[in-house]
Amino acid sequence: MADETERTMVRRAMPDIAADPDSLLHLLVIEAPGEAPRRMPIGRAPIRVGRIPGNDIVLPSFEISRAHCLIALEGEDAIVTDLDSTNGCVLDGARIVAPAVLRPGARLRLGPYSITHLHGPRAELERGTEMERDLAKAGRYVQALLPPAITEGPVRVDWRFLPSAGIGGDGFGYRALPDGRFMVYLLDVSGHGAGAALLAASVMNALRQGGPAGCDAGDPAAVLAGLNAGFQMDSHGGLYFSLWYGVYDPATRRLHFAAAGHHPAYLGIVPLWTRNPAIGLAESDWRFAAAEAAVPPAARLVLFSDGAFEVRAPDGRQLGLADFLPYLSASPVAGLAEPAEPARLLAVAQAAARPGAMEDDVAILVLDFP
Secondary structure (H helix, E strand, O other): OHHHOOOOEEOOOOOOOOOOOOOEEEEEEEEOOOOOOEEEEOOOOOEEEEOOEOEOEEOOOOOOOOOOEEEEEEOOEEEEEEOOOOOOOEEOOEEOOOOEEOOOOOEEEEOOEEEEEEEEEHHHHHHHHHHHHHHHHHHHHHHHOOOOOEOOOOOEEEEEEEOOOOOOEEEEEEEEOOOOOEEEEEEEEOOOOHHHHHHHHHHHHHHHOOOOOOOOOOOHHHHHHHHHHHOOHHHOOOOOEEEEEEEEEOOOOEEEEEEEOOOOEEEOOEEEOOOOOOEOOOOOOOOOOOEEEEOOOOEEEEEEOHHHOOOEOOOOOEOOHHHHHHHHHOOOOOOOOOOOHHHHHHHHHHHHOOOOOOOOOEEEEEEEEO
């Protein structure tokens, strides 16, 4: 996806219409791969969308034509016109062949990008813009806590993280423990928004600093119990989180793990899971169960959040874990070089979902054990 990694550019920030807070405003929400959504009001001047500088909205992908489409107001309607683009404009699932009305809530697909049209009171839509800025700030804070990949040693780790438009509460981490063992975890806070992101950051910071006070970071059940005691949902705005936590011992090639309200991780095709409630939902003195598994040479462990599989397909079907699992052992996606297993799985998740930003954060970790 190298062509889509550049940032979407919006040249004209404000429309040339009165700034009456009670006036109705037409607004475009531009969703770019791996970026927070951007907003652009539609004024009297038409908006030109294309790949190169000089357009009002620049989408730097070779799937976008130099001059791709035009969006303009005609009376109370927003009209989109394809400018003879190579790959066309897909409006709510159908390619347009003539100028078409971009109704409020409609989604326009342009290559890997999507543009949604909103229409409503200016004050309300501008509040939404401020909220998106706050979400983006919280999302950047979480991403700053994510660890670098590991390419050498007894455990090698690579990952991909794609935040959703609304910013979910995914987080993960890993590190070597003082005794030579290796810990890894993935968490997913309930709900979306700045609150979910900041709770994820709080938990990540606690685990980076050694885990809950008085707990052995090498004991998954004790870590889950300590987090549950310290992050009761009644004290955190009704938020709770699922967690998968594991500790690998290179000397014995044993993986000690526990899951709290989280779906399994997969060692090859073997699910690793324990039946425990999510963190914050159970009583503060809940006893969490853990389990162990042998890790054979050249084994691979895959952890992922539910945003990778709980997606709405383009045809409207709600997908689930069973739809994603076959891809864990499938052939690589064409065009993705090895080692790129997390990138392959992320591409699978995006391809399965309807166009636009993912509805939830997607976190995918791949651990290799030579």
